[in-house]
Amino acid sequence: MAKESVIVIGGGVAGIGAAVRLLRQGYKVTLVERRGFLGGRAYSYNKTDAPPLDNGLHVTLGCYNYYLDLLKTLDAEDPIEFQKEFAIVYRGCLNGKSVNTTVKALPLPAPWHLFFALLRTPEFSLKDVAYACRMGGALWQRHRVAANVTVTQWLDQLKQPTILRELFWQPITHAALNRHVDFASAKLLAEVLFRTFLKQRRLSAIGIFKKNLSNVHGRPAERFIRHNGGSLILKQGIRKLLMGSRGIEGLITDDGQQLRADYYISAVPHYRFMDWVDEEMQRCWPESKSFAALGTSAIINIYLRYTDKPLADPFVCLLGSQVEWVFDVSSLSDSKYLLSFTISDANRYLEKTTEELANLAHVALRSLFPTSCPEKYDKAWVTKERRATMEHTPENEQYRPGVDTPFSNLLLAGDWTHTGLPCTLEGATQSGYCAADRLIEQTKGITTR
Numbered sequence: 538m539a540k541e542s543v544i545v546i547g548g549g550v551a552g553i554g555a556a557v558r559l560l561r562q563g564y565k566v567t568l569v570e571r572r573g574f575l576g577g578r579a580y581s582y583n584k585t586d587a588p589p590l591d592n593g594l595h596v597t598l599g600c601y602n603y604y605l606d607l608l609k610t611l612d613a614e615d616p617i618e619f620q621k622e623f624a625i626v627y628r629g630c631l632n633g634k635s636v637n638t639t640v641k642a643l644p645l646p647a648p649w650h651l652f653f654a655l656l657r658t659p660e661f662s663l664k665d666v667a668y669a670c671r672m673g674g675a676l677w678q679r680h681r682v683a684a685n686v687t688v689t690q691w692l693d694q695l696k697q698p699t700i701l702r703e704l705f706w707q708p709i710t711h712a713a714l715n716r717h718v719d720f721a722s723a724k725l726l727a728e729v730l731f732r733t734f735l736k737q738r739r740l741s742a743i744g745i746f747k748k749n750l751s752n753v754h755g756r757p758a759e760r761f762i763r764h765n766g767g768s769l770i771l772k773q774g775i776r777k778l779l780m781g782s783r784g785i786e787g788l789i790t791d792d793g794q795q796l797r798a799d800y801y802i803s804a805v806p807h808y809r810f811m812d813w814v815d816e817e818m819q820r821c822w823p824e825s826k827s828f829a830a831l832g833t834s835a836i837i838n839i840y841l842r843y844t845d846k847p848l849a850d851p852f853v854c855l856l857g858s859q860v861e862w863v864f865d866v867s868s869l870s871d872s873k874y875l876l877s878f879t880i881s882d883a884n885r886y887l888e889k890t891t892e893e894l895a896n897l898a899h900v901a902l903r904s905l906f907p908t909s910c911p912e913k914y915d916k917a918w919v920t921k922e923r924r925a926t927m928e929h930t931p932e933n934e935q936y937r938p939g940v941d942t943p944f945s946n947l948l949l950a951g952d953w954t955h956t957g958l959p960c961t962l963e964g965a966t967q968s969g970y971c972a973a974d975r976l977i978e979q980t981k982g983i984t985t986r
């Protein structure tokens with residue numbers, strides 16, 4: 538006999554995670570998604586005259602336990618290529634000195650794998666590595682990192698040397714928190730570093746998708762939901778939550794239909810949740826108006842196609858450049874040599890044209906790889922995700938809501954909720970699982986209707 542009915546609003550990774558978890562427990566699940574496909578902010582698109590492209594290059598880590606579990610459940614066939622050992626290749630210029638180095642972990646238990654990697658990196662002195670160990674100590678005590686401290690302030694407190702900051706901590710912070718170190722939350726970074734480097738060696742491995750994102754979780758999730766008795770309503774947004782004395786009594790869709798269920802899980806981003814926050818909602822839930830303060834931070838991806846192989850490594854961190862990372866994504870397209878460049882915390886680049894951004898990336902690459910990089914690129918495409926993540930500042934951490942709401946039958950999921958992690962595939966999946974688990978806990982003992 539079927540358990541309670543649940544409507545999950547939003548078909549990103551958080552909504553998929555919640556729906557999948559509940560379907561496996563026998564709940565009657567309907568997932569409503571405004572767009573015509575699942576995947577949310579992690580999707581692929583087809584443009585005329587372009588190979589299938591992801592809306593943004595997504596990196597995963599060995600420590601993405603929730604997300605990897607979701608992929609396993611969806612039966613996504615081995616879609617990620619993980620490094621054997623954590624390694625980052627760096628090229629560029631720091632303080633007028635050119636850098637051409639690799640930080641590569643050793644096959645040793647964590648955290649020694651990283652300790653010896655730093656020790657073997659010529660740019661770091663013994664003293665620098667000693668300061669890195671001090672950071673390691675602080676990570677074990679990460680609950681002590683003050684909530685109001687930025688990454689820069691925290692690195693100052695830990696007396697981190699300039700070279701360690703500029704070569705190691707800063708690029709990681711930008712990539713993981715999508716915010717400059719001067720503004721990013723130290724507490725969030727500490728959690729990321731702890732999960733990545735301190736527990737087990739394999740958890741530090743960086744994973745790059747071998748398939749386009751829509752084939753990794755979007756389409757497999759659609760199949761899973763349909764094959765497991767769930768319903769999918771696509772191309773239909775939820776315009777309003779109907780509040781009643783007993784909680785949420787229904788939903789109004791964009792075209793005016795009413796949808797009803799026993800329980801509701803919102804898995805839409807905070808800036809979409811705000812569309813539902815009216816005076817009535819604020820009366821019941823005063824904190825809801827502060828979700829707008831979470832802000833948004835952009836990520837830009839620049840795809841450049843070349844006729845000759847421009848890069849020998851799978852990805853490189855470009856130091857001292859406006860474009861921070863470059864990935865070889867040729868295997869994702871049937872075109873020859875396709876590179877994806879990422880600019881994080883990119884709000885100030887949003888007004889630049891495709892040509893300007895393409896040139897920025899090409900000039901950066903050519904200056905660092907003058908022999909391998911062809912004189913010209915063949916074709917360029919740019920994706921600008923204006924609202925890629927919330928702004929991960931210390932102040933904003935206090936506004937991230939938990940899974941519970943004042944409405945007994947409404948639960949919250951989404952990367953922006955209080956996961957202890959930045960907005961990532963992992964944080965989003967964790968939030969979806971957490972909402973599903975809370976619902977399961979709440980309905981324990983309640984039988985059929």
Ligand SMILES: Cc1cc2nc3c(=O)[nH]c(=O)nc-3n(C[C@H](O)[C@H](O)[C@H](O)COP(=O)(O)OP(=O)(O)OC[C@H]3O[C@@H](n4cnc5c(N)ncnc54)[C@H](O)[C@@H]3O)c2cc1C
Pocket residue numbers: 546547548549550551552569570571572575576577578579592593594595596597773774775776804805806809836837838922924925926950951952953960961962963965
């Ligand atoms: C360019 C870019 C690069 C990124 N890089 C990485 C990375 O390298 N590694 C990493 O781990 N993470 C990365 N992320 C972050 C990651 O993609 C997100 O954290 C994650 O996908 C968010 O999932 P979500 O389900 O919480 O939200 P979303 O994916 O935003 O899903 C919400 C869904 O709700 C739908 N929706 C909204 N309003 C309504 C409504 N009213 N009714 C019905 N449906 C609605 C939306 O259409 C959407 O499908 C990146 C994100 C971007 C944009």
